[in-house]
Amino acid sequence: QKEVEQDPGPLSVPEGAIVSLNCTYSNSAFQYFMWYRQYSRKGPELLMYTYSSGNKEDGRFTAQVDKSSKYISLFIRDSQPSDSATYLCAGWGFGAGSYQLTFGKGTKLSVIP
């Protein structure tokens, strides 16, 4: 079983829609949970991170973690064409001798004007 599972999509939504992106994970040692955004042919950029369970909001973006069900979510309100990118979820915790990020495969999102 992969440590972080993520539906690769692609996901296509109309402008203004609410987008829900989801991941599941298996490693109970994860302490922080991240969402990275990656535009085509660019490097990933950190969008948000959450410590343990709970919600975190930043503008149109809300990250949610439920450690009891090992479920990570990212919600995008009022989606814009500029949100079109691949979204990578990741867990951070101790494994193989050090603290490391473990990434999901990414979900490709297209927001259609």
Place this chain on the structure above:
Amino acid sequence: NAGVTQTPKFRILKIGQSMTLQCTQDMNHNYMYWYRQDPGMGLKLIYYSVGAGITDKGEVPNGYNVSRSTTEDFPLRLELAAPSQTSVYFCASSRRQGATYEQYFGPGTRLTVT
């Protein structure tokens, strides 16, 4: 600040050739990382460094070598390139122990081995 820079942007190698991918960061970060990203496969950690002179293997280190002689630079060496090393390579850095989940990525190097 330029952040994390990588050179070259693109490279085509023949099987058996060698090359060095360059990575430099100007944020005075102690931690640096090399990842590879294959289509639909997510990011896999190749090597990482917690400071000058200290490096360690990640999940997929075979076929690669690294060195860290300065805080700023973290080159990745490919010896005897193989088609399986065709990938996009990303260098990243993070500022301190306890916050290594905040990683800043470079723009990547697209490598094709034929």
